[in-house]
Amino acid sequence: MYKAYKFRIYPNDEQKIFINKTFGCSRYVYNYYLNKIKTEGYKNSYNNIKDYTSTLKYNSPFLQEIDSIVIRKSLFNLEAAFKKLFNKTGGYPKFKSKYNRNSYNTAAVNRIYKNKKYCNIELDLENKRVKLPKLKWVKIKGYRNLKKINGEIKNATISKEATGKYYVSLLFEIDKKIEKVDPQSIVGIDLGVKKILTLSDGTTYDNNKYILKYEKRIKRKQRELARKVKGSKNYYKCKKELAVLYNKLANSRKYYIHKITKDITCEYDIITCEKLKTNEMIINGKENKLSSKIQDATFSEILRQLSYKSKYKGKEFFQIDTYYPSSQICCRCNNQNKEYKVLTKREYQCIKCGQEIDRDLNASINIMFEGLKLYMESLIRC
Ligand SMILES: [Zn+2]
Incomplete structure (x- = not known):
């Protein structure tokens, strides 16, 4: 089962710049393909990603600086918004504005090197820090009494509220055996x-x-x-x-x-x-x-x-x-x-x-x- 943990993060100035840049890129790609869909008709995320990696990425070099998974996630979000429209559970997707809540989503990637497992996202509760793609270690606060989470990180959402505070929400796949309760009430x-x-x-x-x-x-x-x-x-x-x-x-x-x-x-x-x-x-x-x-x-x-x-x-x-x-x-x-x-x-x-x-x-x-x-x-x- 999945469980999310949200921490407030304290990025340094350099990390702040990078986070804001990533917000911008994620939003740019989302809006670019939303506009493309509006003028040329609907295409799913698979097609958009293909188009992105073959053209847009080379025409806009600033997009190459950021974590590439973010772009893919952004296009999946766009597809999800259109699915909502097709299922009649949502309206027509809107362009993202930088004046609203800013966020981007990225996924954990595991690598095994010399029998040791490495992940691009890591949580270090002891030293109160989190490792995020391209940002390296960022200071965190929250969950004071939490010592260990038995599970694997699946993805991370980095966000900035209108108040100027930064947060990260980490989604864990928890390995916990759940025993069904025999209902009494x-x-x-x-x-x-x-x-x-x-x-x-x-x-x-x-x-x-x-x-x-x-x-x-x-x-x-x-x-x-x-x-x-x-x-x-x-x-x-x-x-x-x-x-x-x-x-x-x-x-x-x-x-x-x-x-x-x-x-x-x-x-x-x-x-x-x-x-x-x-x-x-x-x-x-x-x-x-x-x-x-x-x-x-x-x-x-x-x-x-x-x-x-x-x-x-x-x-x-x-x-x-x-x-x-x-x-x-x-x-x-x-x-x-x-x-x-x-x-x-x-x-x-x-x-x-x-x-x-x-x-x-x-x-x-x-x-x-x-x-x-x-x-x-x-x-x-x-
Ligand atoms: Zn009665």
């Missing part, structure tokens, strides 16, 4: 607009005070930015401060989500969620489009973490169909009341058995039962 989870999570045991999670604090400060900063003269020195200063706040918000949200998903995957053996229903949330939620976007990102991150953490711990994770009417069914008598599809009442009142229960709790209990069904089905299949 089950939980259903409802994702909501009012409360982020409602568990079928009655536990609820909402944005914590740090997240709320940063959200407030971001709103204030946004208003401040709107008053500044666009392009002025103060404008850019304010913009950078805003980027720092966004980064802080993202970090505290991430930390919080990690804690929630850790707690849930420790406590329960079968974990059940719904799949994301993006459009409905935007219509139902009163919030503006931006905050729905953030909410969607939060939800997909929660689901992603629950999925890999339960796998890692040998537990079961199920996602039930989007069209399962979890909020319309009474969890006690199973009666379906279609009015709750549009009703925004916080309470679920059953017209058949008279039960009164919190709407999200009712939904999460239904989700739990659906998860139990899926688990039973998986036993039959085995």
